[in-house]
Amino acid sequence: MKNHLLTLLLFFCLSAFGQQTITGVVSDDQNMPLPGASVLIKGTTTGTQTDFNGNYSLEANQGDTLVFSYVGMETQEVVVGSNSTINVQLAISASELEEVVVVGYGTQKSKDLTSAISTVQAEDIEKTPAAQPMQALQGKVAGLQIVNNGSPGESPTVRIRGVGSYNTGESGPLYVVDGGFYDDINFLNPSDIKTISVLKDASAAAIYGVRAANGVVLIETKGGTFNQKPEFRYDGYTGYQIAQNVVKMANTQQFVQYINETGLAADNQFVDNAIARYGRSRLDPNLPDVNTDWYDEIIRPAVITNHNIAMSGGGENAKYSIGVNYFSQEGLLNMKNEYERFNLRSNIDFNVTDWLTVGGSMVLSNASKYRPEASAWRKAYYAVPLLPVHDPLNTEAVPIDYANSQDLGYRSSQNPFSLLSFSENKDKIRNVMANFYAEIAIIPDRLTFRTAYNHNFETIETREVRFPYTMGGNEVRVNSELVKRNATISNQIWDNTLTYDNSFGKHNVTLLAGASFRDESFEMLQAKGIGFPYNNGEQAYYLDQSQTIDVDAVGDDGRREYGLSYFGRIAYNFDGRYLLYGTFRADGTNKYQEKWGYFPTVGAGWVLSEESFFPQSDVVNFLKLRGSWGKLGNDNVASSDGAFTSSVVTTAFGDVMYSGIQTSSAFTYLRWEVTEEYNLGLSARLFDSNLSVEFDYFRRDTKDAVIPVARPLVPESLRQNVGQIRNQGFEVALNWNKVVSDDFSYSIGGNFSTLDNEILDLGGQQYLNFGSSDFQRRSIVGETLFAFYGLETTGVYQNDAEIQADPIAVDNALVPGDFKFKDRNQDGVINGDDRTVLGSFIPTFNYGFNVNLNYKNWDFSLAALGQGGNKILNRKRGEYRYTPDTNIDRDFFINRWHGEGTSNSYPSSLGLRKPWNYQLNSFYIEDGDFFRIQNITLGYTIKNDKIPQTRVYVTAEKPLTVFSYNGFNPEVADGFDNQTYPVPAVYTLGVNIKF
C-alpha cells in the first residue's frame, strides 16, 4: 500500500513538464561543504538535502526559485536559469534575529516581534534532571517566577509577571501544547519538547483571549525534518537526590534546657517521665537517654532515573519523530513516596499533494504517583527529641512498637511514623494528548488554510489506603479504610485558521483569521470502604471487599463547559523598519452570564538600525524599540460563587439517619477578570551581534479582579468582581555569545526583573482580611496583595527597670524576655489598632545568570538564580499558641533571650508560651531572599568514527542554596510556611548517544 502511494506521488511529481536536473554544492563562507543543508523549491514542498559533501540534486523548472537554508546561516534564494549547476555559499546568520518564534496560531521572525516573548530551547530544558519541564525554566526567563515543589510528580507554581488574580491558586499560566490547552503539563517529558515560549505581555498572549490573563506558555513538541536521514538518540541519566538545608532542631540537651527555663511544672514533669521511661543519659544524668533527630529519621536519599529513546527523520514527503521515555523518582520522605512515568510519543507530517499536508502528534503518558503524607514534615518539626521512634514498653502499639509521647504526658502522640507506615496514597494518571491537522495551500505560499483538532483525555485513578494500627492514647485506627476516586478529564479543541502572507514592494503583511471551538468536561466519582481485608495485599484493595461503604464519603461531581472563539491577527512591516501588530479575539463561553468577551491588542515597533541615518558600525548591529497594549481575560475563576446551592447533610434523630438540605443564600455571579497591559521594550544586538539585549517595562492591571469579600459575622466569604490590582516592573536580559575558535566558544547570560504589586481598588473597601485572624493577611489599597499584618516588634524587655518604666509592660504584667511592641497610635495601649503591614510574600526582584563554555570535546555550564524582597510567615513557629508541647528549632534555642543582653529580637523560653508574644508580630515574619546555584553540568563528547557520537556528563542540580530563613526552603509559594517539602539537591550521571 505504501509503495502504491509513493508511486502515485511520484507520478504527480513527474507529470509536470519542462523539468531539468539541477545539481550543485552548498558551502559556508569558508568554502566548507555543508552536509544536511535544505534545498527547497519555493512555494512547494519539493526539496532535498545536501549529502555529506554538500552535494545536492533535484528536478526543477526554469523560473523556479530554490531556497537554500541551514541552521545558523542566512537563507539564500536563487532563481533557476539555464544553468543546471547552482553552487551557493551561505553566510553565517547575523544573529538569532532570523529565528522563527512561535506566536500562537502561527510564527513570526524574532526581529519582527513587537511584544515580549522569551523562548527556551530543548538543550536548556534537558539540562535539568526533573520530571516537570517548567522546573527547567527557573532563573532562565526574566519575569518568570517558578516555585519548586519538592515532592515527586508535583508541579511547581509558575507565575508570569506577578500575581494578577486575587486567588493565588488561579494565577498559573495557560499552557498550549501543540495547540491544546492545559493548566498543567506535568505529564510531558522534558526531552520531548522542542521549544518553550513564554508569552509574557498582553500583546503576545491576547490571541488566546480569555485564558491568557496570567500569561501563556507555548510548547512545541519535537518533530522530524524533511529529507533528513534517520537520527537515533538515547538520553539517560541516573542519580541521587539529597535533602538540602534541613532545619536543625533543638536536641534533647537543648530542649531540656529550654523546658527548664520555662519553669513550667507540667513540661518539666514530662522530661522526668522520659527519664523514668527511657533511662538517664550517661553523659548528662539530667537528660533522658534519647536524642531523636526526627528529620534525620524521616528523610532518605532518593534515586532519580531517566531513559529516553527517540528517532526522527524524514523523506521527501514525510517526516517523523517518535520517542519512548521512562522516568522514575523517589521522594525524600521515608515512605512509599515515588513517581514513575512511561511516555510514548509520535509526530508525523505528510505532504499528501503539493497543496495538502496532514499530520498528527500523539503523546501517551502513563504515570503512577505515590503521594507523601506531607504533614509528616510538620510533625517532625514539632516532635520532641526525647521521644524515640520505637518504644518496646509501648505494648499497646500494634503492629509496630512506635513510641507515643502521650505516654510521657504530652497531649498528642507526636511520632510521625504512624503517618509514614500506615498510609498509602496512589494516583494512577493516564494522559492522552492527540493532535491532528490538515493544511491546504489555497494559493501556494500565500494563502493557507489549517484545521487542527486537539484532544486531551486524562484519567486519574486515586487509591488511598489506611491501615489499622494502635499507638495507644488516642492514636488508634481500628478499621482499614480505602478511598477510591476516579476522575476523567476530556478537553477538546478544534481550531481553523486562514493565513495570508504576502509582500508588496517594501510592504510585508501577514493576516490570520480563525475560529476555535472548545469543549471541556470533568467527571469524578469516589467512594470509601471500611474494613477491607488489607492483609491480602493489593488484590484486596477493592471497595466491594469492604465490610461497609461509608455513605457520607460517596462523592460524584462533574462539569462541562463550551467555548467558541473568533480571532484575527495582522502583522505588518514596512521595509523591516516599521512594525505594526494587532490581534483581536472574541471569546464566547457558556460558563458566565456574560457570554462574550472581546480582547484586542495593538503593538508597534521601530527598527532604528535599519534607518539610513543610523550610523553603521560594529557596535550596534540591531536596535529596535517596541511598544504594545493588550487586554486579556481570565476565565479561570468559577462562574459563580456560593450560589443558591444546596448541600445534602445527614443528621441523627433517635439514632436514625435523616437527610436534610442546607441552602446557602450567599451567591454572586462572576464575570471573567480582565487584564490590561502596557509593555515598552527595546531589543538590541551589539558588538558584532555577540551581545543581545532585551529590555522591557510593563504595567499590568487586573480589572474586575475576583476577590473574596468576607461576609460579616459568618465564616464564609463570597467572591465578587470588585478589585483592581496592578503589577509593574522591568526586565532586562543580556546574553553574550562568542565563538572564539573552532575549539572554543562561550556564552554568558543574565537576567534581572523587578515586580511591584499594588492593589488599586477593592470595590470601595479600604482593606480585605484574608486567612485566619491569628495569622492575619490583609490586602490594603495601596499595598501588596495578602500582606502580613501584625504588630511591629521593637525589641525585647531586658530587665525589670525597663518594665517598670513602661506603663504598657506594667499593665500587661510583662517580664524581661517579652516582646516590646510599637505603640503606633501612641495611646498607651497595644491592641489591634497598632498593627501594620509587615511585608509581602511576592518577591520584588528575581535574577538569574548562566555561563556556558565549550572547549574541544568538553562542555561546561553553570546556572544560578535568586530572588529577594519577599517575606515568609514562619507559621511553624506560630504553632505554640495551639500546641506548646513541641520542640523548638535550634535557631530559636541559640538566639532566645535568656538574660539581659542575650537577645533583643527573640523572646525568652517562657515568653514563647505567652499569648502576648504570639500575637502576630514581626518576629514571625522572615526574609525570603535566597541565592541558588541552580545547575552545574560538565560534559565530554567522544568523537570517534567507530562509535556513535556519545556525550557523558555529570550534573549537580541545586547543589547550593543560601538564605537566612528558618525553614527547609525559602521557596514558599504563598509565603505561609506551615510545612514545605524540602527541595533536594540532585546529583546525576548521564549519557547522550546520537547516530
Next chain:
Amino acid sequence: MKGHDKYIVLSLLLIPLLFGSCDKLDEPELNNNFTGGTDYTQTQDMLLSLIGVYDAHNDTGWELPLLIGVRGDDVNAAGDQAVYQDTDQYKYDSNNWMYNSVWKAYYDDIVVSNTAIENIDKYIAEADDSGKKQGEQYKAEIKIMRAMDHYFLAKTWGRVFILDTSDLSTLAEIQTLPTREEVMQFVSDQMDEAIPALPKIRPNQREDLPGAYTAYTAYAVKALANQELENYQAVADATGEIIKSGLFDLYPDFYELFKTPGKLSDESLMELQYSDYGQGSGEREAHLYAPYGPSSWTPAVSDASSGWGFYEPSLKYIHFMLDRGETTRLLTSVLFTPDGIAEIQQTPGYETLPDFVSNTTPDGDVINNNVRALFSSGKHYLPSNQLIPGRTDYGSNKNYIMIRYAEILLMYAEALTRGATGVGLTADQAVNLVRARADMPPLSGVTTQDVLDEKFAELAMEWGVRFYDMIRVDNYQELSYQGRSFNADMELLPYPQQQIDELPVLSK
C-alpha cells in the same frame, strides 16, 4: 488528486465549521450545583430544610461549649491552651481565636436558620392548608434554635446583632447594637411567636423526628431569656407550662442520664443528637468530646481513645459537693485522678473521703495522673464499655443535653422564691424532686440561695449555667476563687478583633 480537489476538500472541512456549535454557548454550564431548579410545589421537601438546620446546630465546634462554660467557679481550664486558660482567669484577649470562632459559629447557624425559614416560606406559598400548618411548625422549630444562638451571643458579648434575615448587606450600616436586654426580649418574643405552631408533646414523643423540639422547648428557651431579664414571673409562667403539662420526668439514674441509656429521656427538652447508628464503622454524627476526656486513662475496653484534658471540675466545686454530702451527683460530675484525690485531701477536713471518690469509674475505666489536669468532667464522659465495638473516639455516640427538666424545676423554684406565682407545685416540691433523684434529703422553706446552691450541685459543667447565675445575681465573690479576682468589667468578653475589623460598629 487534481487541483480543484483542493476546493472540494476545503469545502468539506469548512461545512462543519460553518454549521458549528454556536448553540452550545446557550446550554447551561453543567456542574454539580442543583438548586437552580428547586421545585417549591414539592411541599413535603420543606422537611429537608428543617433537618438541615438541626444538622447545623448539632455540628458544633469543640471550643464552643468550652468557652461558654469555662469561666464558672465549677470548672477550670486545664491542658495546654494559654489563651483559653487566660479566659478562665478572666484575662481576655480580643485576638483569642476561640472568641472569633464561637462568634462566627453562632452567626453562621443563624444565617443557615434564616435561609431555611425563607426557603420554607416559598414552600408555604405553594402549600395547601395542612402543608402551611406544617411549614409554620418547622419555622417555629428553627426559631427556637435561632433564639438559642442569640441567647448565648448576648450572654457572652452583651450587645450583639439581632439577625432575622439571610441578607447581610445592611449590617455595615447599623449604627447602634441592641442591648443585651433587647436581645433577650427578642428571644422571648420569638418564642411567643413560635409556641402556638408547635406540638405540645415531649421531644422524644416526636414521631417524625425523634428528639426534635416542641412547644415545651420553646417555653424553656422563653424561661431562660426571661431569667436573664430577671423577669421572674415570666420565668415561672413559662416553666409552669412545662411542669403542668405533666409530660416531663427526671430520668431516675443521674449517672446514666449523661450516657447512652439517657439518650432522649423524658427529662430532655433540648438535646444535640449524635450517633454511630449502631454500627462499628462507617458514617456517624459526632461531637468532638476529646477536650473533656482525661489525657491518660486505662480504659476497661482497650483501644478506647483518651482525651485532651481541657475541662477540669474545680476543687472548689468538689469541696462544695463533699460538704453537702453529695454522692450521685459528685460521682457523675467528676472523674478523679490519684493526684486529684490527693489534692482534695490536702485541704484540712477532707483527709478522709467517701469510697466512691476513686480514680476507677463505676464502669471500670481507670483515670491516670496527668500533671495538667487533676480532674475531668464526668458529665461529658462515656464509659469505654458503652462504645460500640469498632468505635474508639472519646464519647462517640454520646448526645449533648442542652436543656433538661431539672433545670426547669430549679428555674421555677428560684422564680417562686423571688415572689413569682406558680402553677401549684411549690418551690420546695420542685427542688426536692431534683434532690430526691440525687439521693439527697428533702428541704423545706427553700430560699433563693438554696436554689442557686442546688443549681450549682445539679448543673455544674453544663453550658455555663453557674457562671451566668453568679453574674445575674452579681455574686462576684463566688467567682473570685483560687486566686482569681472578678469584677463587673469581666462579665462580657471583648468582641473578636476580626469582627471589629469587619464591622466598625463593634469598636464603638
